Amino acid sequence: MTVNLAINGDASTYEGDPRTSLLDVLRNHFRLTGTKAVCGEGFCGACTVHVNGKPIMACLQPIGVLDGAEVTTIEGIAPLDELNAVQQAFEDFDVVQCGMCFPGMVMSLSAFLKENPNPERDEVKSAMTGNICRCTGYERIIDALMSVQGLEQVSSQKSEKVTS
Amino acid sequence: MSGKFNSNSAVMNFPRRDSQDKLRGRTKYTVDMENSDVLHAALLRAEIPSARLISIDTSEAKKMPGVKAIATHLDAPGLHGIGISDHPIFAGDVVRYHGEPIAAVAALTKAQAEAAAAAIKVTFEQDDAVLTMEDALSIDAPLVHPDWENYEILFDGAARGGNIAWEATVQRGDTNAAFCRDDVTIVEGCYRVGRQSHVPFEPRAVVASFEDGRYHIQTSTQVPWTVRHVTAKVLGIPEAQVQVTVPAVGGGFGLKFDCSLEPYAAILAKKSGRSVSLYNSRREEQMTCLCRENAEIRLRSAVTKEGEIVGREATVLMDCGAYGGEQVFLTSMTAHTLGGNYKLGSVRISSRAIYTNTPPNGAFRACNGVYNTFALERHTDEICSAIGMDQIEFRRRNVIGNGDIGATGQVFEGDVLRPMLEQLLEKYPIGDTQEVLPDGRLFGRATTVGTWFIFVGPSAATVNLNADGSATLVTSGVEIGSGTMMQSLPQMVAASLGLHPSDVIVKTADTDASGRDLGVGGGRTTVSIGAASMAACEEVREKLLSVASQMLQTKAEDLVLKNGRIEIKDRPGSGATIQTVAQQAELDFGPISGSGAFTNPGVKAMPGCASGHFIEAIDIPVFAVHDCEVAVDPDTGHVEVLSYRIIQDVGRALNPRAIHGQIQGGIVQGLGYALQEEITINADGAFDQTGFETYRLPLAGDVLPIDFELFEGAPSCGPLGTKGAGEVPILNVGASIACAVANATGKAVSELPLTPPRVLALLDDDGYTGLSLTHISSEWHKNTLGRTSSY
Ligand code: FES
Numbered sequence: 001m002t003v004n005l006a007i008n009g010d011a012s013t014y015e016g017d018p019r020t021s022l023l024d025v026l027r028n029h030f031r032l033t034g035t036k037a038v039c040g041e042g043f044c045g046a047c048t049v050h051v052n053g054k055p056i057m058a059c060l061q062p063i064g065v066l067d068g069a070e071v072t073t074i075e076g077i078a079p080l081d082e083l084n085a086v087q088q089a090f091e092d093f094d095v096v097q098c099g100m101c102f103p104g105m106v107m108s109l110s111a112f113l114k115e116n117p118n119p120e121r122d123e124v125k126s127a128m129t130g131n132i133c134r135c136t137g138y139e140r141i142i143d144a145l146m147s148v149q150g151l152e153q154v155s156s157q158k159s160e161k162v163t164s
Numbered sequence: 165m166s167g168k169f170n171s172n173s174a175v176m177n178f179p180r181r182d183s184q185d186k187l188r189g190r191t192k193y194t195v196d197m198e199n200s201d202v203l204h205a206a207l208l209r210a211e212i213p214s215a216r217l218i219s220i221d222t223s224e225a226k227k228m229p230g231v232k233a234i235a236t237h238l239d240a241p242g243l244h245g246i247g248i249s250d251h252p253i254f255a256g257d258v259v260r261y262h263g264e265p266i267a268a269v270a271a272l273t274k275a276q277a278e279a280a281a282a283a284i285k286v287t288f289e290q291d292d293a294v295l296t297m298e299d300a301l302s303i304d305a306p307l308v309h310p311d312w313e314n315y316e317i318l319f320d321g322a323a324r325g326g327n328i329a330w331e332a333t334v335q336r337g338d339t340n341a342a343f344c345r346d347d348v349t350i351v352e353g354c355y356r357v358g359r360q361s362h363v364p365f366e367p368r369a370v371v372a373s374f375e376d377g378r379y380h381i382q383t384s385t386q387v388p389w390t391v392r393h394v395t396a397k398v399l400g401i402p403e404a405q406v407q408v409t410v411p412a413v414g415g416g417f418g419l420k421f422d423c424s425l426e427p428y429a430a431i432l433a434k435k436s437g438r439s440v441s442l443y444n445s446r447r448e449e450q451m452t453c454l455c456r457e458n459a460e461i462r463l464r465s466a467v468t469k470e471g472e473i474v475g476r477e478a479t480v481l482m483d484c485g486a487y488g489g490e491q492v493f494l495t496s497m498t499a500h501t502l503g504g505n506y507k508l509g510s511v512r513i514s515s516r517a518i519y520t521n522t523p524p525n526g527a528f529r530a531c532n533g534v535y536n537t538f539a540l541e542r543h544t545d546e547i548c549s550a551i552g553m554d555q556i557e558f559r560r561r562n563v564i565g566n567g568d569i570g571a572t573g574q575v576f577e578g579d580v581l582r583p584m585l586e587q588l589l590e591k592y593p594i595g596d597t598q599e600v601l602p603d604g605r606l607f608g609r610a611t612t613v614g615t616w617f618i619f620v621g622p623s624a625a626t627v628n629l630n631a632d633g634s635a636t637l638v639t640s641g642v643e644i645g646s647g648t649m650m651q652s653l654p655q656m657v658a659a660s661l662g663l664h665p666s667d668v669i670v671k672t673a674d675t676d677a678s679g680r681d682l683g684v685g686g687g688r689t690t691v692s693i694g695a696a697s698m699a700a701c702e703e704v705r706e707k708l709l710s711v712a713s714q715m716l717q718t719k720a721e722d723l724v725l726k727n728g729r730i731e732i733k734d735r736p737g738s739g740a741t742i743q744t745v746a747q748q749a750e751l752d753f754g755p756i757s758g759s760g761a762f763t764n765p766g767v768k769a770m771p772g773c774a775s776g777h778f779i780e781a782i783d784i785p786v787f788a789v790h791d792c793e794v795a796v797d798p799d800t801g802h803v804e805v806l807s808y809r810i811i812q813d814v815g816r817a818l819n820p821r822a823i824h825g826q827i828q829g830g831i832v833q834g835l836g837y838a839l840q841e842e843i844t845i846n847a848d849g850a851f852d853q854t855g856f857e858t859y860r861l862p863l864a865g866d867v868l869p870i871d872f873e874l875f876e877g878a879p880s881c882g883p884l885g886t887k888g889a890g891e892v893p894i895l896n897v898g899a900s901i902a903c904a905v906a907n908a909t910g911k912a913v914s915e916l917p918l919t920p921p922r923v924l925a926l927l928d929d930d931g932y933t934g935l936s937l938t939h940i941s942s943e944w945h946k947n948t949l950g951r952t953s954s955y
């Protein structure tokens with residue numbers, strides 16, 4: 001089967017089994033390895049991408065139904081050499097550890113903040129329930145997100161800057 | 165030594181340089197390295213726990229589409245192990261655990277490799293399996309290793325026999341006399357814990373190739389030199405034929421402290437003439453996780469009414485699974501955790517690694533320290549109840565301090581635990597403890613102490629000073645996520661050389677470029693690799709200063725390195741840039757570099773105290789005081805953690821913000837262990853928890869912000885007074901939660917994890933007085949083989 005879709009703005013064509021997951025297509029076919037395969041069964045959120053602007057778990061999404069879709073992956077969430085507001089906050093608060101969960105975190109939470117520009121801490125916590133992290137214990141990620149007020153102000157946001 | 169530097173300049177919240185690309189999805193982990201030219205590999209694994217293999221027929225599989233190479237035990241004759249060589253990488257004649265590899269296949273696609281693996285015909289005769297330690301220790305138990313006596317011994321001095329893979333014992337003082345005193349109360353308790361799975365988000369993974377007569381292994385490991393050694397040993401080739409390089413590692417927590425998939429990929433690469441990628445599916449990763457082992461413990465103490473512990477006897481059974489592995493080594497650590505924390509008049513400890521037909525276990529952040537501390541702190545509170553002493557008062561009186569001796573007779577230096585305990589209590593005074601909250605839940609608080617160690621041992625480092633004034637640090641250190649290679653190491657090098665840490669390039673691990681190292685784990689990176697790096701910097705400084713001394717016509721001791729310049733002391737702007745001096749050095753005698761090494765030869769035990777111990781005493785003890793409040797729902801058994809606060813001994817905090825990250829992350833892993841992460845083993849010898857649905861990791865909604873203070877200034881032989889800070893946060897989480905739940909419910913909490921069903925069962929059992937483990941004798945000597953046993 002042939003599927004035509006846009007990946008990070010590039011017109012792309014996939015030919016093959018329509019049951020293959022979007023995750024496998026991104027990673028193996030297009031070699032976009034920023035989207036991580038962790039649990040493979042919809043529990044961890046590491047594979048989150050945007051399809052037509054909505055966050056979905058790519059491991060559960062068969063490619064066959066995505067003809068004409070616009071897919072944004074972590075590689076396309078911000079212009080080259082820029083970070084979006086969420087990425088910038090994570091960077092400023094030094095919350096990244098092994099990093100494997102972060103592409104999915106960034107994708108889920110960027111979408112969440114777009115819908116809820118000024119969330120309460122509890123709302124951020126609930127929104128993060130679908131993104132598992134084994135390294136960080138979450139709370140500092142939430143601290144970072146709470147510093148982002150209004151997604152429009154994005155990449156200029158700097159909070160806990162480097163002290164040296 | 166010429167010109168001291170201000171070590172405070174090493175302290176800063178320097179951000180990690182790898183975070184931006186991790187946030188953009190650009191970082192290439194080993195699992196991301198399957199370029200178009202690699203072959204894909206799959207393993208055929210046993211699906212029974214114990215069997216004799218009669219034949220392995222690969223002839224049909226070889227003919228299947230896309231198949232390029234198949235490997236079996238015939239390709240890897242050697243055995244490896246820690247302490248004992250008992251572990252083949254493929255089951256040849258015998259299957260010893262569910263999930264044990266029998267064959268490996270490389271093919272053009274992963275699906276082809278999996279199909280061919282499934283087509284290999286294996287005939288076998290199933291044997292009786294021993295799945296529990298109790299079974300393994302029964303008189304007529306089948307032996308997991310009938311040939312145990314013929315294995316190569318790599319470390320002498322331990323008692324072994326049958327299903328007892330390793331036994332380490334401690335005997336200091338006369339415990340018999342202590343227990344016979346008429347002024348003591350004898351308190352006895354049994355404790356049990358299950359396994360904990362690391363669940364690193366990047367599974368174990370490798371890409372191997374064979375070029376110019378050598379194997380190149382790119383792998384997700386914490387121990388490049390162990391991978392080099394073990395691969396060579398099992399393949400029966402010289403170690404020099406193996407190069408190991410390590411890209412960014414997506415989480416380790418100790419799981420990757422052993423060689424794992426690397427030899428399979430190496431063999432297939434040579435047989436196929438192609439690069440081969442092999443990684444575990446999530447299911448395989450879970451089912452063969454080298455977990456924190458399940459353990460069973462009996463503690464017995466003789467205590468006076470003033471709270472003096474005059475005698476203690478302990479027996480710890482650690483399940484090593486089918487092969488000895490890390491548990492053999494970790495038997496040593498029982499002495500230093502159960503024998504840490506408190507002053508003991510006399511002590512006997514038997515620490516045994518037991519073979520079972522279950523997947524092998526491994527190392528996991530603070531290893532057996534976590535459950536030994538759980539058992540010890542629960543036992544301590546049971547002692548307090550028995551003698552009628554306040555839990556805090558007992559700890560105040562008994563925690564080890566300056567000059568006190570540990571289980572194996574080592575003398576502790578400095579008062580650390582007591583001031584840490586006071587610091588915590590001052591910040592969080594013990595108030596009126598309400599027993600029932602307004603919503604009907606049971607309230608409990610507990611304060612616990614913990615003793616662990618920093619694993620030292622050999623490290624090497626080279627520092628090259630580049631002509632542009634930057635420096636390159638070459639070590640075998642691996643960035644597993646903790647940030648040490650990104651933060652504390654460049655900070656130290658920069659401080660020593662008067663550079664900014666961003667001017668220090670950190671080379672990723674490559675056994676062809678960097679010297680030998682024990683690996684990243686056990687809190688040793690900052691300490692051991694750090695000390696080697698500082699020694700290398702010292703040589704660079706000497707050379708730089710001698711050239712600058714000529715250039716500036718000033719004695720070396722009057723020069724300082726700062727902000728990328730070498731200045732005459734107290735005369736800013738008087739000197740030259742490091743770049744200029746480096747270039748002058750090139751003209752005079754060539755480029756500047758330095759090499760450094762570190763090890764600590766090991767503190768010794770009191771003669772005759774310890775046998776079978778890899779580590780007789782601890783070089784760098786590290787202490788923790790934890791405190792938590794819980795609410796237990798009597799209707800559901802759910803435990804909510806209301807507060808969690810700690811004082812952590814870090815020696816010296818080089819990057820406090822990064823340490824905060826380790827504390828938050830480590831304690832949450834401990835909360836998972838204490839409350840929800842559970843592995844059960846079924847009749848097939850396999851784990852019931854095969855993935856994220858059944859193995860319950862803490863989610864964002866399960867956690868809380870950890871309140872912490874760092875305790876600085878305790879003695880440490882680490883560079884700049886550091887101790888590792890990433891390993892220890894998890895140490896007494898199980899202990900604290902268990903003690904708080906016991907205080908809330910008034911029940912004998914003897915098992916972890918405290919899942920709602922387990923808590924409900926505790927609450928419902930009116931007569932419950934604790935666990936009874938009949939296979940560990942109350943008579944201590946019956947739990948030993950004896951020092952010269954022939955079994
Ligand atoms: S990999 Fe898709 S949710 Fe975990």
Ligand code: FES
Pocket residue numbers: 096097098099100101102132133134135136365414415645
């Ligand atoms: S940073 Fe490692 S899984 Fe989140």
